[in-house]
Amino acid sequence: MVKEFKIPVQKEGRFAAVRSLFSGDYITKRAVDDLSFSLAEGEIVGFIGKNGAGKSTTIKMLSGILQPTSGDITVNGIRPFEKRMENAKQVGVVFGQKTQLWWDVPLIESYRLLRQIYKIDAAVYEKNLARYIPMLGLEEVMNKPVRQMSLGQRVKSDIAAALLHDPKLLFLDEPTIGVDVVSKKYLHDFIAEINREKGTTILLTTHDMTDMEKLCSRVIVIDAGHLMYDGSLDNMTRKFGATRSLMVEFEHPVADFSVSGAELLKSEGNRKWYMFNRFDTTPVALIRSIGERYAIRDLQIIEPEIESIVRNLYEKN
């Protein structure tokens, strides 16, 4: 599928502003360019790429908000743009940055209205609420307006809202961005559990490597609207995200030294950073060999960022 946008550009040259009162210039940008993929039922797929790579645009096309410029999309047998209403009933969408709940009313009122909108059977509604509320720890916010919630609470409430009507597919656009660690854990457990229990197919965009590791077996990477990689997460990290680093903080300042299987990146005060390949050595072996020589106060293992994986992908293609 292809999605093009027209973007107004400022004219240049003499009296540019005056001329732009009469006509506008546009450039056409392809946000999604010849992208093609399919999801199997019951899969959780990570959908990653840099900002502006076309992830949100793709999700908007899948949910029927945008129409592809060319190409074809079917979601469970339905073309989302042609039959938006029907498609809406079988998908759930959550945009992490924006809530779809009603801002000023208690959460439960939003859910009641959603029940009416999606014509959810009373029994199903009650059952789902009874299941989701404790799983996400939403008990204390049910009577709170969304306006007063923390970001974590809000996103959890949004995800529960998107699942009230038991959609076959769930699109999550950056659900964990800015969310605190505890809420993130809730979200991971919840998404995994719903997927297992109801067989919901989930497409998840994220910048967070831990989201991927916790949830996705398959990932799709796009850049500038192009498909860069489609395959298993293991395979991707093995090929393009093999380097991790280890930060060691010593009790006392120590001179630079080298450890076998790792490369010293930098040192700062009592701290040193070592880069290593996850398939050559393990953090435990590294820590052991360092610990034998000097007293260690603190440690941290730093996972590669998605950006760096995408960069590696780009360089190798």
Added chain:
Amino acid sequence: MENIRLYGGFLRVAILGKMQYKADFLVGVVSVLILNAVNLSLIGILVYNFNTLGNWDIWDLLFLYSFWMLCRSLYGIFSGHLSDLEELIVSGNFDAYLIRPVSPFVQLIGKDINYSGAGDLLVGILGFILVKTQMDFDWGILKWLYFGVCVLTGALIQVAINWIGASLCFWTTRSRAAMHIAERFTVLMQQYPVNIFGKYFQVFVTCFLPVAFINYYPSVVLLDKTTDKLCIWQYFSPLVAVLMLGIAAWVWTKGVKRYAGAGN
């Protein structure tokens, strides 16, 4: 039918949300009352100095104004927030309207309710009662019925104009300014009898921006002001309302399609 039920649901949530801002409600009603007092006083001062405006005296003008207030309060209370569409589109929140299996229009119109329109309603009713005691017109049942229908259709014409105006932002992104302009122009046109503005204007507000059908033509009929040769279109308000709503719905549908095509 289904849409009306859902509209009720949306409205319930809107009212629940509104109840959190009570002070705002009071200030809103007071502001509307001041606004009306100002408009009426300005007309009053003019008539005080000049006695008549065209062939309309002070009570005719008050009738015209009260009629407009009744239409405007209905329109304002239920659809005064149509202009919020611009904000929804700019912020991207309109997306949420498209991922629910409900007509986006029902969601837009059901998103809010404006109590401050109660101020207009109050002015309309009081003004009308005052005019009734002063002019003491004797209407048969048909005229009363016509009056009721025209208040409703007047409100609907206003809704349609604003609906079209709001939908423009699917093309231009900004429509608030345009709607604001249309609103202020309409305000001027509703306060004065249209015939004083000359022929070209009368054609303009009859055929292109048909605000004359909101309160002017119904008032002409109800007050028997037909001085010039009888014009059949004075009775067309209900027809115009239906036509305008049809056009508005068409523009809106086109706009929503375009939004999906162009994105933002």
Added chain:
Amino acid sequence: MRKIKGIDLRTGAAFMRSEFYNLSIYRVSFWLNFVYTFLMMYSVGYVWRALYAANPSATGVDLSQMISYAVLGVALESVMHPARGPQSYIIEQVRKGTIEMDILKPIDFQFYMFAKNAGHMAVRFLFLVLPSLIAAYFLFSLQLPGAAELLGFICSLLLALLVSFYLNFMLGLLGMITMNIQNISWGYNAVLRFFSGQMVPLWIFPGILGVVSNLLPFRCIYAIPMSIYIGNYSGVGMLGELRIQIIWVILLGIASRMLMRYVFSRVMIQGG
């Protein structure tokens, strides 16, 4: 001080440029505004014509003067309408929660708002008001003032812009506390429209209303410059009116500084 002034002037020019781009990006709005201004001029002219047909001597000025007054009122409104004031920007920032960043900028907040607003007004004046006034001159036989009146009008207009800015700015400051000024603005707009003489000249206001309008600052915004334009005041009278404007500029300037200090101390405490 000199140097700071220089920087400030450059900031002002930058604002003007960016305002111009804002205006040109929304091309449709621009042209609608143009059409609107024109329609309004046309229609207020008709209202006065209809009124004068009934009673040509009620206002004490002749019809062509009255139409000039009314057309000017429409033109000036498209620059000085409160919706164009700094309070719209302030309340938007308050809602987004980014007003603190504006307050903490290294330039004086009031000057910053003034520069931003002045750019906006200058652009609108040049591209909306001036062309429509020129058109009005040919179409509605707009009167041209004599040299003295023109000079007085320009001085008076600049003072009017200041009065208008201070009042709008104070409304914006109130918005920082109340978080919402939409409803208050409505009331303010209405009172302004009434007591400023923008639509109906103040000298035909009966009794007590005329007295009240004389005591309020609103007439400095429209009534004084517009009356000077149509030649309602001769030499000494004109100077007297300008003096009233200057007094209000000083009073409102002081009041707005005091209000700003008070509001900032409150906003900062809330921000913790």
